[in-house]
Amino acid sequence: MKFEIITLFPDYFALSLRQSMLGKAVEKKLFDIQIVDLRDFAVDKHRTVDDTPFGGGGGMVLKVEPLDRCLASLGFEHLADMTERDEKNRIILTSAAGKKFEQSTAIRYSLCSRLAIICGHYLGVDERIMSLYDIDEVSIGDYVLTGGEPAASVIVDAVARLIPNVLGNFESALDDSYMNQMIGTPCYTRPSDYKNIAVPSPLMSGDHKRIRQFRREEAIKKCSVNRPDLLEQAELSSEEEKLLAEFSAKKNEK
Ligand code: ADE
Secondary structure (H helix, E strand, C coil), X not given: CEEEEEECCCCHHHHHCCCHHHHHHHHCCCCEEEEEEHHHHCXXXXXXXXXCCCCCCCCEEECHHHHHHHHXXXXXXXXXXXCCCCCCEEEEEEEEEEXXXXXXXXXXXXXXXXXXXXXXECEEECCHHHHHCCEXXXXXXXXXXXXXXXXXXXXXXXXXXXXXXXXXCHHHHHCCCHHHCCCXXXXXXXXXEECCEECCHHHHCCCHHHHHHHHHHHHHHHHHHHCHHHHHHCCCCHHHHHHHHHHHHHHHHC
16 A cells, blocks of 8 residues: 655655654555655646635635645546546545544545545635545634644554454454444553552453453543543443443443
8 A cells, every 4th residue: 555645745744654663664664654745746846736715714724736736646636537536546635624524434444545634724725626636625623723734644553453464363353443433441560569559459350251341341431431422322231231331321420
């Protein structure tokens, strides 16, 4: 799989995407990341890539010509020349106004051969680029960033870790909170006792069934506090429903 990140700030990615698990995975050629400097596709000698918006108002808008030239140079076809949607080669535009990026979106993109990500810009991108190419406008959450670079970084991370062999332990990807529509269980490591706070005994028991059950129950409790919306979609057994009711009643007593 190949990520192509189209940005005005290539240095932003120099360190972040070369660190830790992702850096190692790139070294092992499990996927590739190409950083593309949009200024290389400017049409004037000042390498201008943005301009003020028609109709007035503050902020700058990414110009359509450099983006068009850039996507064409990466080999993407114009919509007018396409016969069907190309699921394997997607273009993303990061934007606060885009569709919400979720774990299900990351799974879908992890099956692509190529993912080009245009880092949006304050105020935005000339809308005509959306008529020229088949682009998914994607938001990483309900807040506004100054630029799309952090969003691109989040998307690459969430997608890349789903590529086979990127994670040392693939079970942890399957175990992901959002894969199961539930937030992760609390976890602990050595020492077993710290400032008189002991690690919960089921985790020290060596009994795998007990450990699994404890983790699931704790995940349900945490989810009910932090993300009740996720819990509504989760499939709970009648035992778990009972546990949740007891936990909620106790919480309300406090
Ligand atoms: N650009 C600005 N805000 C953003 C957001 N929340 N997600 C993606 N791109 C953005």
